[in-house]
Amino acid sequence: MILGLAGNQNCGKTTLFNQLTGSNQHVGNFPGVTVERKDGVVRGHRDVTVVDLPGIYSLSPYSSEEIVTRDFLLSGRPDAIINIVDATNIERNLYLSLQLIELDLPMVIALNMMDEVRANGGTIRIAEFQKEIGVPVVPISASRNEGIAELVETVLETASAKRRPKRQDFCSGAVHRTVHSLAHLVEDHAQRIHVPPRFAATKLVEGDGPMLEALRLSENEKDMVRHDVTEMERELGTDREAALADMRYSFIEALCSRTVVKPAESKEHRRSVKLDGVLTDKYLAIPIFLGVMMLVFWLTFGVIGNFLSDLLSGGITAVTDAADGALRAYGTNPVVRSLVIDGVFAGVGSVLQFLPTIVVLFFFLSILEDTGYMARVAFVMDKLLRRIGLSGRSFVPMLIGFGCSVPAIMATRTLSSERDRKMTILLTPFMSCSAKLPIYAVFTAAFFREKAAFVMILLYVMGILAGIGSGFLMRGTVFRGNPVPFVMELPNYRIPSPKSVLLLIWDKARGFLVRAFTVIFAATIVIWFLQTFDTRFNVVSSGSESMLAIVGRFFAPLFAPLGFGDWRSSTALITGFTAKEAVISTLAVLTGTDVSGLPAALSRLFTPLTAFTFLTFTLLYTPCVAAVNAVRHEMNSVKSAVGVVLYQCGFAWIVAFLVYQIGRLIVG
Amino acid sequence: MGPVDFVILALVAALLFFAVRHAVRHRGDSCRGDCSRCPYHGNCGKRTKK
Numbered sequence A: 001m002i003l004g005l006a007g008n009q010n011c012g013k014t015t016l017f018n019q020l021t022g023s024n025q026h027v028g029n030f031p032g033v034t035v036e037r038k039d040g041v042v043r044g045h046r047d048v049t050v051v052d053l054p055g056i057y058s059l060s061p062y063s064s065e066e067i068v069t070r071d072f073l074l075s076g077r078p079d080a081i082i083n084i085v086d087a088t089n090i091e092r093n094l095y096l097s098l099q100l101i102e103l104d105l106p107m108v109i110a111l112n113m114m115d116e117v118r119a120n121g122g123t124i125r126i127a128e129f130q131k132e133i134g135v136p137v138v139p140i141s142a143s144r145n146e147g148i149a150e151l152v153e154t155v156l157e158t159a160s161a162k163r164r165p166k167r168q169d170f171c172s173g174a175v176h177r178t179v180h181s182l183a184h185l186v187e188d189h190a191q192r193i194h195v196p197p198r199f200a201a202t203k204l205v206e207g208d209g210p211m212l213e214a215l216r217l218s219e220n221e222k223d224m225v226r227h228d229v230t231e232m233e234r235e236l237g238t239d240r241e242a243a244l245a246d247m248r249y250s251f252i253e254a255l256c257s258r259t260v261v262k263p264a265e266s267k268e269h270r271r272s273v274k275l276d277g278v279l280t281d282k283y284l285a286i287p288i289f290l291g292v293m294m295l296v297f298w299l300t301f302g303v304i305g306n307f308l309s310d311l312l313s314g315g316i317t318a319v320t321d322a323a324d325g326a327l328r329a330y331g332t333n334p335v336v337r338s339l340v341i342d343g344v345f346a347g348v349g350s351v352l353q354f355l356p357t358i359v360v361l362f363f364f365l366s367i368l369e370d371t372g373y374m375a376r377v378a379f380v381m382d383k384l385l386r387r388i389g390l391s392g393r394s395f396v397p398m399l400i401g402f403g404c405s406v407p408a409i410m411a412t413r414t415l416s417s418e419r420d421r422k423m424t425i426l427l428t429p430f431m432s433c434s435a436k437l438p439i440y441a442v443f444t445a446a447f448f449r450e451k452a453a454f455v456m457i458l459l460y461v462m463g464i465l466a467g468i469g470s471g472f473l474m475r476g477t478v479f480r481g482n483p484v485p486f487v488m489e490l491p492n493y494r495i496p497s498p499k500s501v502l503l504l505i506w507d508k509a510r511g512f513l514v515r516a517f518t519v520i521f522a523a524t525i526v527i528w529f530l531q532t533f534d535t536r537f538n539v540v541s542s543g544s545e546s547m548l549a550i551v552g553r554f555f556a557p558l559f560a561p562l563g564f565g566d567w568r569s570s571t572a573l574i575t576g577f578t579a580k581e582a583v584i585s586t587l588a589v590l591t592g593t594d595v596s597g598l599p600a601a602l603s604r605l606f607t608p609l610t611a612f613t614f615l616t617f618t619l620l621y622t623p624c625v626a627a628v629n630a631v632r633h634e635m636n637s638v639k640s641a642v643g644v645v646l647y648q649c650g651f652a653w654i655v656a657f658l659v660y661q662i663g664r665l666i667v668g
Numbered sequence B: 001m002g003p004v005d006f007v008i009l010a011l012v013a014a015l016l017f018f019a020v021r022h023a024v025r026h027r028g029d030s031c032r033g034d035c036s037r038c039p040y041h042g043n044c045g046k047r048t049k050k
Helices: A013-021 A064-076 A087-101 A114-119 A126-133 A148-160 A173-185 A187-192 A197-206 A209-215 A219-236 A240-259 A267-279 A285-329 A334-352 A355-371 A373-387 A392-401 A405-414 A418-430 A434-447 A449-476 A498-532 A547-562 A567-575 A582-590 A598-605 A608-620 A625-635 A638-667 B003-025
Strands: A002-007 A025-029 A036-041 A049-052 A080-086 A107-112 A137-139
Touching: A002 A013, A002 A064, A002 A087, A013 A036, A013 A049, A013 A080, A013 A148, A080 A087, A080 A148, A087 A107, A087 A114, A087 A126, A087 A240, A107 A148, A126 A137, A126 A240, A137 A148, A173 A187, A173 A197, A173 A219, A173 A240, A187 A197, A197 A209, A197 A219, A197 A240, A219 A240, A267 A285, A267 A373, A285 A334, A285 A355, A285 A373, A285 A434, A285 A449, A334 A434, A334 A498, A334 A582, A334 B003, A355 A373, A355 A434, A355 A498, A373 A392, A392 A405, A392 A418, A405 A418, A405 A625, A418 A449, A418 A625, A418 A638, A434 A449, A434 A582, A434 A598, A434 A608, A449 A608, A449 A638, A498 A547, A498 A567, A498 A582, A498 B003, A547 A567, A547 A608, A547 A638, A567 A582, A567 A608, A582 A598, A608 A638, A625 A638
Parallel strands: A002 A049, A002 A080, A080 A107, A107 A137
Antiparallel strands: A025 A036, A036 A049
């Protein structure tokens, strides 16, 4: 027996799935798409499998998730549907329920989060609700494992008896007449493709292209469909989609008024509504967001993060000096001493000093996330993102990209349409990741100390503008078309949880430290080796005679037009492909300095203008190999990954060239 | 080069070996990004059948 578990996002579907199946789960993909599919065997019923379908809001064919769910329910014909409904947001959840009922499959509604409804003083008259909607209804609380046994019993009984919904007709008036007329018209066609005639009729009224194509109506029949729908629109004075939505919501409203005793609106909700009046205001929302981000950056780079990084840098310098002293005292070989001090300590230390900066930045970002503010920002950004052909849903992966491009690229799986997903993957690397922070911090400390926070903000804004520019370009070329409609939950504002903030900071710090002592450590050793020995493995007296210099000089002419044609800067950029932090550790090793001496060493390699050009190039050029691999994996294409690298390097070179040349004109 | 030099070289070589081994072994694991919003949160490091 196969059961399909369907419902909106964030209604507790995964929690229910886990309660039903325990650890008997199998994760895969729906064929042909990157939408994840989870199957599980129901505990205590070895012959019953439940399929966790993607969270959706309707059965329209806009997104991969909706198409996949619809195809599964129509073609797969599960023995029953478990429709999980969030009882605290019952009106919105029931919109999908009515469409599922039209599929004419045995179905049970699981009313979830009933514990919260009761705690807020509300209740639902289950027997009356069940009678009106025509399918069995079971109240549950998935998180507390309440009602699950009863749900399983009801579903199995409904599926075994093949008990179809007792009613499917929720409409009246013009919509009712049109749907019935079309259901009769397309009955034979619908039965041929094993689709319930009423479901096919409502989809035709909605203007569902794939359904129209699948039914293979004659031209005459298509004309009749057009005529009936036009008449309905004229009679109601509204378009077809609004007419159907009105019909469904009218039924839902009437049903809820008779059977749902609403809880008193919580004070958290009232507070959230008041705050949203300001924070999502048409004119104030974006200035407020920019102000908040500027404050975060100022506190991170101008005050707290800087102070703590300087402290740590002092500590690392002290440890390095102590190690150097000890090695000299033991009379160690100069090359071995150089490996330890100029290689390991200088390279890894130059990156480690930025741990506090990264931790402080993510401390503030996680507070903003935990309060619920970032969900509002995604909503506010929707209008802006639509101008470049994306929806507000793309904002979340892009925001993650400010941390690391890899999870950001993976997070695009939550996007509705394949077009939006690919475009977001290509634009996300423009969001400057936290691995580049050490580069920005060292250069701003060396060249723009008084205006460090301003330069940081400028770089992030440039990255965003570069993403927007690329978005416009892509929208007019490879990604023509419009983004899908955007629906999202706005949780109540709340005090951030100290535990989740601390967990995030710990996770970030641990990841940074692991990376520093693995990837950066290995890259540092390799760089030290290549710059200490020549091609005959003799120790060189000057780095410019080393193996690394030969490689660096090969690429250096590429960067001469950008103002930093020195082989050391080009070599550093190349090592940045392994991990962006490696740019700093490479520069430290190649300039023969330690943590504290790096800013002074850089001022011998760069001028303020060429330093800013270098930063511009670093901001925009290829992401690290891990991010490129994530692109390859998510786009399922090596060509796409190579394309991303070439596009970003080319884009970075052009912008850096313009910055340098225009800067020369201004500065002289 | 004295015994201390060889000890130091051996130590660095061992650390390098373990660093590379860790990076290679865990290359498919957590990207050490922001897990809280990641759709794969809780599944990193698990090898699942396709």
